[in-house]
Amino acid sequence: MSTDYQQAREALGLELRRLRLTAADGRLTGLELAARAGWPSSSKVTKLELGKQTPTPQDLRAWTDAVGHPEAYEPCLARLRGFESQIRSWKRQLAQGHRPVQAAHNAAQTKAKVLRAWESSWVVGILQTPGYARAILRHFAALHGSKRDDIEDAVAARMERQRLLYEPGRQYHIVMSESVLRHLVCPPADLAAQLSYLSGVIGLKSVELGIVPFSASLRLPPAAGFWIYDDRQVVTETWHAELWLDDDVTVATYLKVWKTLRESAVYGADAQNVINAAMRALNGQ
Structure with missing residues (x-):
């Protein structure tokens, strides 16, 4: 995987972490966010935040809804589309x-x-x-x-x-x-x-x-x-x-x-x- 791609994925992960820590109803743990998103464990949350897994558009929707910031979905999706258009x-x-x-x-x-x-x-x-x-x-x-x-x-x-x-x-x-x-x-x-x-x-x-x-x-x-x-x-x-x-x-x-x-x-x-x-x-x- 290219360095540019990985850096872009890690940058998106940092943004997702920021959204989790500034959730509309207060800071969420990984377990709490996973539960709201309907994921079986917090491991997916960790992988996405560390840039070890590429989110799908559905993942981004679930994340931004779970943290109470649905307006963040489109900017996050634009980031995803940006680096996926190259790799x-x-x-x-x-x-x-x-x-x-x-x-x-x-x-x-x-x-x-x-x-x-x-x-x-x-x-x-x-x-x-x-x-x-x-x-x-x-x-x-x-x-x-x-x-x-x-x-x-x-x-x-x-x-x-x-x-x-x-x-x-x-x-x-x-x-x-x-x-x-x-x-x-x-x-x-x-x-x-x-x-x-x-x-x-x-x-x-x-x-x-x-x-x-x-x-x-x-x-x-x-x-x-x-x-x-x-x-x-x-x-x-x-x-x-x-x-x-x-x-x-x-x-x-x-x-x-x-x-x-x-x-x-x-x-x-x-x-x-x-x-x-x-x-x-x-x-x-």
């Missing part, structure tokens, strides 16, 4: 389902005109085929114990994103490692369909697709994938959360990384040759 926990996102996550990415890409991406683990979402996307989403649903059965809706939403490839005035600059073409993250038949689709992408006017071959010299290690929207916002993933970052220094760093990795990529016919080699290797298995 979006998978657990909390997927509690609402997989389709809303895809819808958020669709909306972000719709607003952007120049989109840059780097990926070394899997094919970027906008270039995925249904079978490949379905496999990826199922893997992540299993990892995070998602109980929302909306994988097919999420696949459909991810496929909807591909219409952006054909809208005028938008340009995608996508660089991926050759490893993306080789990882069996889906059944072989689905990977074969995915590789075939990527071959066709090379001819799209809106997409500049670069592949970094295994044989290429790298000035930086591949590391995690990311998107840069209009050189103003970065979206990257960790195993526990998505990071949506927009401060100038961070964006400049990711842009420098992207440009450095791009120097090792091949394009056009050379990229096609790398894809064809991956298809031959797959067929030979």
Whole structure:
């Protein structure tokens, strides 16, 4: 978890503690507040105040009502939304389902005109085929114990994103490692369909697709994938959360990384040759 995120959570915890100590009808103990909020013990109160647990909007409502300061709910919620807009926990996102996550990415890409991406683990979402996307989403649903059965809706939403490839005035600059073409993250038949689709992408006017071959010299290690929207916002993933970052220094760093990795990529016919080699290797298995 990032230092900025943790500091923001601790600051919200201090505000919650202040509200408890200045309750409308007198200072409350943790046990008293927990009882009023309908929580089984005071451990949740302690975790929230120390910034060891992220409150939900429902937690904030229960807290501000319990201390007799309902007017404090909106300011506390604004703080929560502020740091959650940058670091979006998978657990909390997927509690609402997989389709809303895809819808958020669709909306972000719709607003952007120049989109840059780097990926070394899997094919970027906008270039995925249904079978490949379905496999990826199922893997992540299993990892995070998602109980929302909306994988097919999420696949459909991810496929909807591909219409952006054909809208005028938008340009995608996508660089991926050759490893993306080789990882069996889906059944072989689905990977074969995915590789075939990527071959066709090379001819799209809106997409500049670069592949970094295994044989290429790298000035930086591949590391995690990311998107840069209009050189103003970065979206990257960790195993526990998505990071949506927009401060100038961070964006400049990711842009420098992207440009450095791009120097090792091949394009056009050379990229096609790398894809064809991956298809031959797959067929030979």
